[in-house]
Amino acid sequence: MNSPIASEFLGGGAARPARDGEAIRLVQASVRYRVPHERIGTFKEYLILWLQRKVKHHTFWALKDVSLEVRQGEAFGLIGQNGAGKSTLLKLVARVLRPTSGRVWVKGRVAPLLEIGAGFHPELTGRENVYLNGAMLGFTRQEMDARFDHIVDFAELWDFIDAPLRAYSSGMWARLGFAVAIDAEPQILIVDEILSVGDEAFQRKSLARIQGFQEQGVTILLVSHNMGVIESLCQRAAWLDHGRLQAIGEAREVIRAYRQSQPG
Ligand SMILES: Nc1ncnc2c1ncn2[C@@H]1O[C@H](COP(=O)(O)OP(=O)(O)OP(=O)(O)O)[C@@H](O)[C@H]1O
Ligand SMILES: [Mg+2]
Secondary structure, rough: OOOOEEEOOOOOOOOOOOOOOOEEEEEEEEEEEEOOOOOOOOEEEEHHHHHHHOOOEEEEEEEEEEEEEOOOOOOOEEEEOOOOHHHHHHHHHHOOOOOOOEEEEOOOOOOEEEEOOOOOOOOOOOHHHHHHHHHOOOOOOHHHHHHHHHHHHHHOHHHHOOOOHOOOHHHHHHHHHHHHHHHHHHHEEEEEEEHOOOOOOHHHHHHHHHHHHHHOEEEEEOOOOOOHHHHHOEEEEEEEEEEEEEEEHHHHHHHHHHHHEEEE
16 A cells, blocks of 8 residues: 555656656646537537537647656646636646646646535545545545545544535545545645635645644645645645646746746
8 A cells, every 4th residue: 555656647648757756747738628519408408419410519628738847746736717727737636637739647646626526426425435436546435444444533524424515614625535535644735725615724634634734744735725724834836827838847936937827
């Protein structure tokens, strides 16, 4: 369970894995989505249009030619406007998505904390979701038995643990997701904006926990619209704009450049 996993995601071409000391490496990674031109009401309508070859798509690049490296033990921030491609990039690293072209290498066990709800099922209880999530992270039932109390303690959700997740507020949902992911002793922690969902006390606790990971040498990839959080946690950052890498470097410098580009 603790051995590092080297994984490679492809878009063709010769392999050249992450170098020593690198946790994540993207080389000209691009993601293209196909979007139907007009809103299609039902699946049946879609099928009829498709059979008539009348479904018109346009394609667009959510991520275009992004190259970057994150070193082992580094906390790396990702910033940019809504729709800039930040979550898309995280999904590549979390192996939820494959790049349309380019390459993505990730070295180490990843605990993904993607957008709220990713990997959780609303009809299952909190308890069932914890076990399911643990299974997805590669833990056995026995291992999860040993971790369970600790997870629910951190989430502070004992009162709700046997209720279905649809009865949870989005903040409670996020707490559970956060608690499961950080209990997994990840080598790479991916956090998508989740810190902004919990209440203030939980945000502080989560932040402290992330800092603790940092001290242990865990690699952290963090997306946030909260520049204060990025600046206090991350050494380096990248700014994405319409799917392209606009700037990369010292977090403070990248934040300043991003802010200067924003109106108002
Ligand atoms: N499954 C999908 N199909 C089509 N388009 C998508 C899909 N997922 C995301 N997109 C589009 O890709 C672009 C990038 O989305 P992404 O979620 O990566 O942005 P983001 O930077 O995380 O934004 P935010 O700050 O709002 O979370 C957006 O224009 C979005 O609408
Ligand atoms: Mg996002």
